[in-house]
Amino acid sequence: MKIPKNVIQRLTQYHFIIDGLNAKEEYISSTHFAKLLGIDNSQVRKDLSYLGNSGKCRVGYKVQELKTSIENKLGFYKPHDAFIVGAGNLGSALAKYSAFKDYGLNILAMFDTDPVKIGSYINGKEVFDIAKIASLVGRLQVDMVILTVPKEQADIMANYLAGAGVKYIWNFTPCVLNVPAHIKVWNENLIGSFLQLTNDDGIKEKEEHDRN
Amino acid sequence: MKIPKNVIQRLTQYHFIIDGLNAKEEYISSTHFAKLLGIDNSQVRKDLSYLGNSGKCRVGYKVQELKTSIENKLGFYKPHDAFIVGAGNLGSALAKYSAFKDYGLNILAMFDTDPVKIGSYINGKEVFDIAKIASLVGRLQVDMVILTVPKEQADIMANYLAGAGVKYIWNFTPCVLNVPAHIKVWNENLIGSFLQLTNDDGIKEKEEHDRN
Numbered sequence: 367m368k369i370p371k372n373v374i375q376r377l378t379q380y381h382f383i384i385d386g387l388n389a390k391e392e393y394i395s396s397t398h399f400a401k402l403l404g405i406d407n408s409q410v411r412k413d414l415s416y417l418g419n420s421g422k423c424r425v426g427y428k429v430q431e432l433k434t435s436i437e438n439k440l441g442f443y444k445p446h447d448a449f450i451v452g453a454g455n456l457g458s459a460l461a462k463y464s465a466f467k468d469y470g471l472n473i474l475a476m477f478d479t480d481p482v483k484i485g486s487y488i489n490g491k492e493v494f495d496i497a498k499i500a501s502l503v504g505r506l507q508v509d510m511v512i513l514t515v516p517k518e519q520a521d522i523m524a525n526y527l528a529g530a531g532v533k534y535i536w537n538f539t540p541c542v543l544n545v546p547a548h549i550k551v552w553n554e555n556l557i558g559s560f561l562q563l564t565n566d567d568g569i570k571e572k573e574e575h576d577r578n
Numbered sequence: 579m580k581i582p583k584n585v586i587q588r589l590t591q592y593h594f595i596i597d598g599l600n601a602k603e604e605y606i607s608s609t610h611f612a613k614l615l616g617i618d619n620s621q622v623r624k625d626l627s628y629l630g631n632s633g634k635c636r637v638g639y640k641v642q643e644l645k646t647s648i649e650n651k652l653g654f655y656k657p658h659d660a661f662i663v664g665a666g667n668l669g670s671a672l673a674k675y676s677a678f679k680d681y682g683l684n685i686l687a688m689f690d691t692d693p694v695k696i697g698s699y700i701n702g703k704e705v706f707d708i709a710k711i712a713s714l715v716g717r718l719q720v721d722m723v724i725l726t727v728p729k730e731q732a733d734i735m736a737n738y739l740a741g742a743g744v745k746y747i748w749n750f751t752p753c754v755l756n757v758p759a760h761i762k763v764w765n766e767n768l769i770g771s772f773l774q775l776t777n778d779d780g781i782k783e784k785e786e787h788d789r790n
Binding site for chain 2: 369371374375378379382383386402403440441442444446455456458459460462463465466469471510517521534536540541542543544552553554555556557558559560561562563564565
């Protein structure tokens with residue numbers, strides 16, 4: 367059964383919660399998850415039903431069993447290799463982000479067009495000339511790229527990557543990529559998140575005359 | 579009318595698309611948006627109806643009008659101030675991320691507990707001792723924090739921030755924060771995104787024996 371995207375997001379969060387529990391806790395209730403995430407109890411139970419697990423009335427879910435079934439269902443810790451294209455600030459931060467490695471995402475190398483960056487190492491990952499990506503995609507059998515180039519270059523680069531044999535692009539640029547239909551793009555829209563956050567709850571805006 | 583979160587995400591993406599258009603384009607069709615985002619035409623029209631704009635049959639939406647109404651509706655470019663707590667790799671990258679500034683998010687300062695980092699500057703933003711945050715929240719009237727501390731410190735730090743008067747936390751840690759109910763948390767779940775991406779389309783897994 368295909369798990370909806372929102373459910374995958376929440377299952378990941380239930381796993382975060384379990385990870386933070388005292389090792390002695392044997393059971394966890396749907397109410398505990400619901401309260402921490404500010405969602406309905408019934409939503410939690412529905413999400414967890416995708417795992418084929420069932421909680422016991424008044425007792426809850428067995429912590430270790432639940433943890434393992436989330437991991438198996440979502441493929442935690444299964445190794446996936448990827449390249450980062452764009453060795454700027456965001457690309458470099460993601461290359462150093464240890465949580466990726468913890469969950470199975472291995473950044474094998476980085477690519478850039480800047481001669482100053484090419485040949486350098488970021489967190490032990492070499493920055494290659496982008497011209498070399500097609501041969502490395504083939505040689506290392508990597509088909510996933512994390513795209514962190516400036517937005518002016520995003521579309522051109524995405525199409526270049528498609529031509530180089532990349533199949534999956536995790537797009538961190540504030541752009542919608544216009545790529546061939548067989549390329550699967552996942553948009554990480556940080557600007558959209560920021561606008562959601564500020565629309566959601568009316569975070570106080572600064573008066574214009576406050577600034578100079 | 580409150581706009582659902584998914585619609586805000588998509589409206590942002592329509593804006594990205596308009597931004598990338600040739601300046602001479604006068605009209606844009608819902609089909610153009612739909613094709614680039616891989617969604618239904620009817621979804622696009624429904625999303626745009628939140629703006630009170632209506633397209634003309636066979637011609638489409640006036641580009642400039644649509645751009646302005648998205649900006650007004652979502653509050654683009656309205657200044658919002660924030661602090662970054664955690665001056666590590668991710669925090670530093672976000673402090674340097676120019677797209678935030680473009681859309682109105684101003685990072686005023688950073689905070690950390692590491693004596694080596696305190697007093698340094700990242701992209702012109704001073705890193706302060708976390709102990710000073712309560713007074714700076716009050717003095718600069720900032721109520722929003724971008725949280726990028728290591729996951730082991732996330733919960734303790736979030737509660738410390740709540741005590742310091744912070745009201746909104748944009749949480750980049752792989753944790754679900756257990757904070758008082760009046761604190762609004764927005765989770766940026768990069769691990770969940772990664773797991774969605776790999777579940778979605780069965781990105782090739784490396785065989786275990788490939789690794790050493």
